[in-house]
Amino acid sequence: MRSIGIIFRRELASYFATPLAYVFIVIFLVLASAFTFYLGGFFERGQADLAPFFNFHPWLYLFLIPALSMRLWAEERKSGSIELLMTQPITLAQAVLGKFLAAWAFSAIALALTFPIWITVNWLGSPDNGAIITGYLGSLLMAGGFLAIGSCLSALTRNQVIAFITTVVACFAFLLAGFPLVLDAFRGWAAAPVVEAVASLSFLTHFEALSKGVIDLRDVLYFGMTIALFLISTVIVLDVRKSQ
Amino acid sequence: MIETQHLTRRYGALTAVDDLTFRVEPGEVLGFLGPNGAGKSTTMRMLAGFITPSSGSARVCGHDLETATLEAKRCIGYLPEGAPSYGEMTVRGFLGFIADLRGLEGNARRLRLEHVTERLQLGGVLEQSIETLSKGFRRRVGLAQAILHDPPVLLLDEPTDGLDPNQKHEVRSLINEMARDKLIVVSTHILEEVSAVCSRAIIIAQGRLVADDTPAGLAARSRYHNAVSFRLDSAAALESARAALAQMPEVASVEFVERDQKLTALPQPATLGNASEPGLALMRAITGWAQAQGLVLRDLAVESGRLDDVFRSITA
Numbered sequence: 001m002r003s004i005g006i007i008f009r010r011e012l013a014s015y016f017a018t019p020l021a022y023v024f025i026v027i028f029l030v031l032a033s034a035f036t037f038y039l040g041g042f043f044e045r046g047q048a049d050l051a052p053f054f055n056f057h058p059w060l061y062l063f064l065i066p067a068l069s070m071r072l073w074a075e076e077r078k079s080g081s082i083e084l085l086m087t088q089p090i091t092l093a094q095a096v097l098g099k100f101l102a103a104w105a106f107s108a109i110a111l112a113l114t115f116p117i118w119i120t121v122n123w124l125g126s127p128d129n130g131a132i133i134t135g136y137l138g139s140l141l142m143a144g145g146f147l148a149i150g151s152c153l154s155a156l157t158r159n160q161v162i163a164f165i166t167t168v169v170a171c172f173a174f175l176l177a178g179f180p181l182v183l184d185a186f187r188g189w190a191a192a193p194v195v196e197a198v199a200s201l202s203f204l205t206h207f208e209a210l211s212k213g214v215i216d217l218r219d220v221l222y223f224g225m226t227i228a229l230f231l232i233s234t235v236i237v238l239d240v241r242k243s244q
Numbered sequence: 245m246i247e248t249q250h251l252t253r254r255y256g257a258l259t260a261v262d263d264l265t266f267r268v269e270p271g272e273v274l275g276f277l278g279p280n281g282a283g284k285s286t287t288m289r290m291l292a293g294f295i296t297p298s299s300g301s302a303r304v305c306g307h308d309l310e311t312a313t314l315e316a317k318r319c320i321g322y323l324p325e326g327a328p329s330y331g332e333m334t335v336r337g338f339l340g341f342i343a344d345l346r347g348l349e350g351n352a353r354r355l356r357l358e359h360v361t362e363r364l365q366l367g368g369v370l371e372q373s374i375e376t377l378s379k380g381f382r383r384r385v386g387l388a389q390a391i392l393h394d395p396p397v398l399l400l401d402e403p404t405d406g407l408d409p410n411q412k413h414e415v416r417s418l419i420n421e422m423a424r425d426k427l428i429v430v431s432t433h434i435l436e437e438v439s440a441v442c443s444r445a446i447i448i449a450q451g452r453l454v455a456d457d458t459p460a461g462l463a464a465r466s467r468y469h470n471a472v473s474f475r476l477d478s479a480a481a482l483e484s485a486r487a488a489l490a491q492m493p494e495v496a497s498v499e500f501v502e503r504d505q506k507l508t509a510l511p512q513p514a515t516l517g518n519a520s521e522p523g524l525a526l527m528r529a530i531t532g533w534a535q536a537q538g539l540v541l542r543d544l545a546v547e548s549g550r551l552d553d554v555f556r557s558i559t560a
Contacts, residue, residue, distance in 0.1 A: 002347075003345060006341065006344040006345055007345075010330075010333075010337075010341050013337070014330065014332055014333065017332040017333065017373075018332050079328055079330075079331070080324060080325075080326055080328030081328045081329060081330055083289065083292075083294050083324040083328060084322075084324055084328050084329060084389070086293075086294055087292045087293055087294050087317060087320070087322045087324070088317065088342070088345040088346070089314045089317040089318045089345070089346070089347070090314075090345060091314070242294070242295075
């Protein structure tokens with residue numbers, strides 16, 4: 001636990017030691033507001049809720065989270081610092097978890113900084129704040145899922161651009177797993193239960209329920225298991241490939 | 245103590261390290277030599293617990309690297325090749341991070357940090373980020389990181405690579421100073437390093453162990469071992485010297501280096517004679533000849549052997 005904490009603190013601090021943190025946060029906030037007010041029609045809808053805000057999160061994350069996750073391991077491998085880190089008395093699992101949690105905490109900070117929109121909607125009307133909290137929870141869980149996928153793909157390469165592109169594609173596939181774009185690729189040859197299983201993997205479906213204020217344990221569990229699965233994969237990938 | 249048993253590492257069809265078995269005791273400074281690509285770094289990485297062997301095993305301080313990895317890592321200080329670190333961190337932040345990972349706390353943490361900062365003269369750059377530092381400083385930060393927890397075993401992968409002569413001297417005196425109570429393995433392809441710091445040298449080529457000896461023992465394998473070299477003032481004297489040396493029964497062959505006008509007579513092994521006075525017969529023959537000719541021999545010396553010559557003949 002101690003080692004996870006030490007790695008977590010170093011990682012989180014390293015985001016803020018470079019312009020990355022500030023660029024990321026500013027772009028996230030600007031895009032989130034622009035989408036909410038222009039594409040989402042926040043005012044025109046005349047409803048006191050944050051649906052137009054949360055609806056665009058999956059698409060924002062699709063490009064922003066891979067930018068955050070691409071450096072997790074690719075950078076360590078490129079600079080060779082992974083050799084320094086992994087010869088300290090820590091386990092791979094501690095390193096993977098510490099770095100993932102730092103990236104997740106960072107995205108939580110970015111998400112928390114959208115609080116003015118919550119104040120705005122409360123000032124304009126009386127929204128269901130429980131639903132908004134659930135929406136934030138769903139958004140955070142989805143960010144965690146994307147980050148875990150990104151962590152695993154970042155561990156596979158020492159090139160951050162490759163890590164970014166593969167993560168965008170993988171996240172896109174997970175996002176739209178319940179839609180014809182992805183399902184049609186399986187329908188031709190896979191059995192119906194397989195197609196159904198793929199459909200149930202959709203980030204979008206699981207997120208939509210949460211963003212509407214419905215806490216279904218299955219949705220929470222789904223994101224939790226996705227995160228766990230990809231972090232375990234990260235450990236395995238690193239164990240096999242860390243020195244190459 | 246480090247002990248390896250048939251240590252082997254394969255990458256696909258390539259065998260980077262092939263059946264290495266050796267043992268190093270505390271107090272020894274082992275020079276790990278070999279041409280580039282011989283498997284030095286791969287071996288160091290296996291000893292440091294970064295990569296696992298394809299077969300065979302290694303124990304550090306009695307802990308098996310595969311079954312007791314954390315315990316083994318705790319007693320190792322490791323400087324990876326190129327001294328990688330986190331460029332965006334300050335030196336203070338970086339050393340603090342390593343101190344935390346090494347479990348140093350309170351007063352001990354402060355004292356060790358002060359000690360390495362002073363010992364490696366990092367006081368002036370503590371607040372600078374590592375990526376802005378010169379190569380020499382980065383290497384020193386890497387060394388500071390390796391010795392921070394005062395480990396009984398030190399693994400240094402090319403610790404003086406890319407340093408200027410003053411910095412090399414600094415690093416070598418640091419190694420010599422720590423050698424008394426530690427076990428140090430220094431991987432290098434710089435041969436002067438071996439005579440400067442090592443008490444023993446292992447040479448590997450294509451992943452295999454090809455020599456394991458003291459630096460003096462290695463030098464003795466050189467064909468220059470007990471050779472006599474000197475310079476002469478005039479070109480005419482040089483010519484007659486070459487002719488005279490070629491006639492001597494003690495001389496196997498004569499070599500002349502144009503650049504520094506140095507003549508070297510390699511000894512005939514059979515005439516070396518008394519082991520307690522190696523090279524003396526050859527020396528006597530040469531000085532006797534020079535006296536008879538009325539010539540002055542400049543820079544006259546008996547060579548102990550050339551490591552680079554041995555290195556080439558073993559690994560090429």
